[in-house]
Amino acid sequence: MSRIFHPLLALIASATDNELAKYVEYLKHENAILRSRLPKQIHTTYEERQILLKYGKVLGRAIEELISIVSPATFARWVRDGKNGRPKPKNPKGGKRKPQELRELVIKIAIETGFGYTRIIGELRKLGIKKISRQTVRNILKEEGIEPGPDRTSDSWNEFLKRHGETLWGCDFFSVKSVTTKGVRDLYVMVFLCLQTREAIVTESTEHPNSAWVCEQTLKFIEQSRGRDIKPSMIIHDRDGKYTKEFTETLKQSGIKPNPLPIASPNLNGRCERFIETIKLECLAKFIIFGKQHLDYLICEFTSYYNTCRSHTARDHLPPIQKIPDEIEKLSPEEVLVIPHIGGLVKSFERKAA
Known part of the structure; x- marks a missing residue:
C-alpha cells in the first residue's frame, strides 16, 4: 500500500494550492469512473468507517463535495454515532427472543384456532403464562408468515366444504x-x-x-x-x-x-x-x-x-368409493387384468385374484 500511495503523497506535498485543486478534480472524476464499475451500494465495515471518519471529519463541510462511497447524510450519521462509541447492532427480531417452546405454543394456538393476537394472549394467560405481550405475539406470528386474526378467521368456501x-x-x-x-x-x-x-x-x-x-x-x-x-x-x-x-x-x-x-x-x-x-x-x-x-x-x-x-x-388418485388397497412392492404385467368399459372406450386395471 505504501509503495502505491507514496508517489501520490509526495506529489500532493510539493504542490501549490492551485495545483492541489486540479489534483482533487482529477481524482474526483477518476473515482466516479471507478465507482461506475462497482455495485450501486457498497457496504463498509466498522473499521473502514472509522478510517473514513478520521480523515473526513477534519474536512468539515467540504466532505459533502468529496464523499461518494455513501451519501453526506450517512456520513453525518456516522459522526453522530461515533460520539456515543461503537453502536450496538440492531436485533431484527426485537429484543430478547422468547424461548422456543413458547414460540411453538403461540404458533400452535394461532394455527389451530385462528385467533387474533388478543385472544392468543388470553389463552396463554389461562395456561399461566404472563410474561408475554401482544406485540411479542404479533412478532412471532409475523416471523412465521401467519396473517393477523381477521384474515385467518374469515370463513372460506373451502373451509366450509x-x-x-x-x-x-x-x-x-x-x-x-x-x-x-x-x-x-x-x-x-x-x-x-x-x-x-x-x-x-x-x-x-x-x-x-x-x-x-x-x-x-x-x-x-x-x-x-x-x-x-x-x-x-x-x-x-x-x-x-x-x-x-x-x-x-x-x-x-x-x-x-x-x-x-x-x-x-x-x-x-x-x-x-x-x-x-x-x-x-x-x-x-x-x-x-x-x-x-x-x-x-x-x-x-x-x-x-x-x-x-x-x-x-x-x-389421493383413488376412485371415489374404492378403499385404499394394500401396498405391494412388485407387480408383474401378468398379474394385472385390463377391464374395458363402455364398449372399450375407457379401460381400467385390476389385480388378478390370487
Whole structure:
C-alpha cells in the first residue's frame, strides 16, 4: 500500500494550492469512473468507517463535495454515532427472543384456532403464562408468515366444504343433444355429487324436466343413499327454475336441507360442474346419441366406471368409493387384468385374484 500511495503523497506535498485543486478534480472524476464499475451500494465495515471518519471529519463541510462511497447524510450519521462509541447492532427480531417452546405454543394456538393476537394472549394467560405481550405475539406470528386474526378467521368456501364435505352434496342439470324419430332433441339429466368423496349419482334423462320429474329423481337419489352410514344432510344447488317448492319440500321431508347458492356464483358448485364436463368430454362427446335409452345406458356405464375405477386427485388418485388397497412392492404385467368399459372406450386395471 505504501509503495502505491507514496508517489501520490509526495506529489500532493510539493504542490501549490492551485495545483492541489486540479489534483482533487482529477481524482474526483477518476473515482466516479471507478465507482461506475462497482455495485450501486457498497457496504463498509466498522473499521473502514472509522478510517473514513478520521480523515473526513477534519474536512468539515467540504466532505459533502468529496464523499461518494455513501451519501453526506450517512456520513453525518456516522459522526453522530461515533460520539456515543461503537453502536450496538440492531436485533431484527426485537429484543430478547422468547424461548422456543413458547414460540411453538403461540404458533400452535394461532394455527389451530385462528385467533387474533388478543385472544392468543388470553389463552396463554389461562395456561399461566404472563410474561408475554401482544406485540411479542404479533412478532412471532409475523416471523412465521401467519396473517393477523381477521384474515385467518374469515370463513372460506373451502373451509366450509371441509367441515361438511361427507354429508354435503351438489346438484345440477345438464342437457345432451339426441337424435330421435322426431329429429334432434335436448335430453336433460340431473346429477347429484358428494363434494368430499366425488361419488356421482346420475338420473334417467327426459325431454321434459318439469317439477314432477325433478321430484321423482330426487326421491330416487334419497332412496339410493338411505342405507349409508353417512347420509346426505344438505344439498347445494343454483337458482334454476326447475328447483321448485315441491323439490324443496321433498328434501325437507327426508331430513335434507336445501341450500340455494347466491346468484351468479357458478364456482361454488364447481365440483358438480367439473363432473358434468368430465362425463361429456370422456364419454358423451365420443358418441352420437340415439334417443333416451341409449343416453341412459351410456350415463349408467360411465357413472359406474367413474365411481369405482376412475382415479381422482382429490381422493389421493383413488376412485371415489374404492378403499385404499394394500401396498405391494412388485407387480408383474401378468398379474394385472385390463377391464374395458363402455364398449372399450375407457379401460381400467385390476389385480388378478390370487
